[in-house]
Amino acid sequence: MMRVGLLGCGNIGHLIAAHAEGFVIAALYDQMPERARELAERSEGTAYDSFEAFAAADVDLVVEAASVGAVRTHGEAVLRAGKDFVVMSVGALADPAFLARLREAAIASGRRVYIPSGAVMGLDNLKIGRIGGIDRLMLRTTKSPASLRLELTERTLVFRGRADECVQAFPKNTNVSAAIALAAGREVEVELWADPAVDRNIHEIFAEGPFGDAYLRIRNVPSPDNPATSYLAALSILVLLRDLGEPIVVGT
Ligand SMILES: NC(=O)c1ccc[n+]([C@@H]2O[C@H](COP(=O)([O-])OP(=O)(O)OC[C@H]3O[C@@H](n4cnc5c(N)ncnc54)[C@H](O)[C@@H]3O)[C@@H](O)[C@H]2O)c1
Incomplete structure (x- = not known):
């Protein structure tokens, strides 16, 4: 049976x-x-107090459900210890220099990094962009002003630009744009709206290319501390772990 190491024992870890x-x-x-x-x-x-002892434990794969900081601090070490690495805090991979280092570590150790679809339903098929190309890729996120720590009474565009610029201005909005950019293999235009009329996080993804065009609209229960959001993310990891052992795998 597959042996899993859990890096991060919060909401997702418990699920x-x-x-x-x-x-x-x-x-x-x-x-x-x-x-x-x-x-x-x-x-x-077995619970370990030291990361080094944890990384040396007899496991096939480490699931990260901790934080962007944990991925940056421990990601390369997990791979060098000969474990596959499942990354939930995908915002860490928005930094191209870090992504390149993680990739090198995976190649050097012959292991793999897996990024579950997480909160982005339909993420998997954006991967066609890496082969067939996507000419236009846009993410429009709409959140309540409170969740962006803003006080606004009208729907307002608070950011428009590249995903890496959005990371600077609104770091908590990185998981979704980073996941989309990695899946499609290209930059994403990001629009972030604050809207007092919404009570869910709305992610709209527009993709256009030689394949035709696609529009995805996902309405997630707000994160970060909402158990329902963690549940969706945890389910996504569970599906990935299950697929690793399946003779037939559905989805791209
Ligand atoms: N990709 C997605 O769609 C998606 C969806 C939901 C959550 N997430 C991410 O998954 C991560 C975990 O979410 P959660 O709801 O379980 O969070 P949580 O706060 O409930 O639990 C995180 C746990 O990790 C521990 N931790 C944090 N940094 C650590 C470090 N450097 N080393 C060791 N342990 C560390 C914390 O002490 C905590 O116990 C978050 O980064 C969150 O942003 C991603």
Whole structure:
């Protein structure tokens, strides 16, 4: 059975442990050691206080459900320790220099980095862009002003530009644009709107290319601390883990 190491024992970590089927959580690590210990009791895995000991544990793959900082600090070490790496905090990969280093580490160790679709339903087929090309790719995100820490009474465009510029201005909006850019293999135009009339995060993706055109609209329950958002992300990881062992895999 596949042995999984869990890097990050918060909302998503708990959901993965609660739905472990076809794999075992064999090792756990969190920067707050008591969280790893508490979850270890429920999952029968071993909690480690030191990252080095965790990385050396007998697991096939490490699932990151921690933070952008955790991916940046520990990502290369996970791969060098000979483990595949599932990255949930995909915003970390918006930095091209870091992405290149992670890629080098994966190649050098013969391991792979997996990025689940997470909150972006339909992410997988944007990968056609890397072969057939996508001429126009745009992400329009609409959130409540409160979730952007703004006070506005009317629908307002608060950012328009490239995804990497948006990362600077609104770092919490990076997971979705980074995932889309990585999937399609090209830059994404980003528009961020604040709208007092919405109670969900709306992501609209417009893609146009030789294949035709596509419009995706996803209305997610707001994150970051909302259990329902974590549930969608956790399900996406569970599907990925299941597919790794399946003889027939659906989706691109
Ligand atoms: N890709 C997506 O669509 C998507 C969707 C939801 C969440 N996420 C991301 O997944 C991550 C986890 O989400 P969550 O809801 O479980 O968060 P959470 O805050 O509930 O749990 C994160 C846990 O990781 C630990 N942690 C943070 N940084 C760490 C580090 N450097 N080393 C070790 N442990 C560390 C924290 O102590 C905490 O226990 C977040 O970064 C979130 O942005 C991505």
